Amino acid sequence: MKQASETQKKSRVDTLTDTKIRGLAYDGTPMIIRDRTVKGFMVAVNKTSKTYKIQADLWQGVPGRQTLVRTIRHTLGDASSMPVAEARQTALKYLLQIKGGVDPFKQEEPDLDPNDPLNWTVGKMMDAYIEHLKKSERTAATVRTVVKDRARYLKTWEDRLAIGIQKSDARALHEMLTRNHGPVCANHAMRYFRAAYNLANRLCDDKAAYAHNPVRAVIFNKERASGRVILIDEMKSWWTDLQDVKNPIRREMQLLDMLSGLRSENLRTIKRDDIKFAENYILIGKTKRGHRFDLPMSRQMAECCERALAASELLFPGSEWLFPTRNRQGAVTHAQVVREKAMPSMTGHILRHSHRTMAQFIGIDSINAKLLLDQKVPGMDGVYVHEQALFSVLLEDQQLISDAMFEAFAGRSPARRARQHI
Template identity: 30%
Template sequence: MVQGDLREQGKRASTIRIAIGDSGELSTRAARAVAKEYLIQISRGIHPKSNEKATKASTIADLANEQKPGPVGITLKEAWARYKIAMERKNRSARTIESYRDHVERIFKDWLDTPLKQLGDDPGQVAAKHDAISEQKGPYIANGSMRTFRAIYNHARKTNRELPADNPVDSVDWNREKRRDTGMGVADLKDWFAEVAKLKNPIRREFHLFTLLSASRPGALKEARLEHLDLRRRILHIPRPKGGADRAFDIPLSRQMISCLMRSIRFGRQMHPYEAKNWLFPADGTDGHLTEQKEDRKVLSKWGNELRQTYRTVATPAGVSELDAHMLMNHSVPGVNSGYITRHKLLEDHLRAQQQAISNTIFAALGDALTTQPSLRDWLGRGAARRQVACAREAFEQREVKVPQIRKTAGATIIRLRPVSRAHSPQSSVQG
């Protein structure tokens, strides 16, 4: 709007207010140019909207159109950068942030420099993108990436009111998602144990077993450290589960779970003595711990989150209530009244007893297999751990290391690395 006084013979005749245009159609620069022209006309006693100035007004409109900018505003890249900071302030887990980053930088790579307003004004473009991702990447990642975009858009609109109030993701026809029903029942456990017993790596064997006994998410369990294990209180602390540090919790340990961890620690000290100083499930590599839990389906039929589903399935015949199962798995407790329950007050008595009941049910499914099947007897039978530790020590000593060979020639010294077993290397001890 522009306001001014019309004067006749030096005296104010009237005060007028005139609309310049809509802010969505004119830039600030163009509006100032139009306002300046209107004020000049008003100072001369001429109403800017009079017929005698129609030609001039059209010239001003042409000027506005010439200076009208293209789409402006925050881009997807800028909105993601701000949303990432917000997620970090809320202590979201690194895995969650990485998942969002992958969606933005890989799935929406061609939208990074696109203003969000342009996408908000054209929801059909977003719906078409969802359809394309569904065909190229699959229905699950298409839905997941659109949830990421929806969250970033909603966060950006808090500080960018030019964005349309309706989220463009609302135009998407979501793909149907079905919960994977791949958990095992009690009757399936004996065959699964036989498969695990045949794995060559004893640490991976204990990892899969502990995943089943604890229902822990594999990503959090792989990063479990020795300092997180409290044998006096019989708990394993998970500092950064799904949901970030705010969702940190303690897993009560049954007798079978403690035995499993003790075997892993003993194997680790023989197979990976340096890494075993920090990690419960050590391994070769820069991280020092297991980084991949996947197995060939022909070798091990169930692993990862399928063991979490199995745990929840077995909890029912074990007599564990739905509420206790939720707390043991660190799920959100349903219902208003349940919100008044203080979990850590139940941890070292009631919840541990429920954990023990689930472990007993799992091992009871083995029946007499511990004595009749050699592979299971060599893994879980009496005295089996001592024999396996000796085998792990022998395997470690036979692993090849590279020993430098120095050979001098005329004018040069040649150093070659010769593979030898640890038993014959200069540092043949386990600590070496």
């Protein structure tokens, strides 16, 4: 109640007259008296001055699709020397222009600072978000995905003022993207915009400018995970089909994918020097979680890497990559895709699921199974469990998983033989 009375004292509505204005005096608190006759016209009383002002929102765009450009605040003159009738007439002229979508003070204002988040367009805001991802050492794949989706799905907003995006705008774009590009693409675009808007809120000095993220009004589409895995009794068939892959480098890449459960980006970009045969691990310089990962390497994984190294040296002598290829310009680079055309539904991310399923089937400790896939361990276990300290245990479990997979490749059902770790 106290706060409400203080706010009422600082701002009130009255019919402004010359007599009333002469009687206004500073009482220790700045005061705004808004004119009852002309909305947006007011007099401000401060310690050393009394001034006429106007304030109004500038909306632009076609009817029904207008966007808030900015809130215009402008001082008209000294209330001690200018008659209120003259000030009201001037205010009315400007307010009518603003209502019509015209900024009467555009040329009078200094150039806006493009680095101030308050003045960011959506394009500038997304630039800042992408730069933030890079500085946060997010993976190159993550950054590329945001850049691609921003260019494709948010292009109609590029030049719009970020703080001018309304809830209705967000809902309309999400619905349009859902119709034209599918529910998952629509959700991703809105998530990236939401994250960028939240970053702008953190960086902007004006706490109110980005306080209400318009994506809060979006009802996200339900996304269903495929849950596709290669079941135990399907692995023999998968192994048979793998032998028909003619390219030996890609054949070994698919096998290592199955034996390791690595993410696509990490698998494709393994370098020859990353294979630490003596220490029994593959060095993954930076994972999706943003850190180094020493992937325990089973005997079968090591043999797979040896064959891949021999094939890559034969076909691409001197290449730094474990799985090299040539790009469209003819330059040697790392493999660009994991999915195999000859096995379209049996390669890619489902092999990661298959690794986890096999670990579960033979009884590998659930935390160890997550650590082998560089997955986040939930709860307090994620705070106190350190994979480096458990490397020898994880290496044993990796070997058990590889042994079980090769049993399944041979058509035998793997035994539930893994020991349980405390």
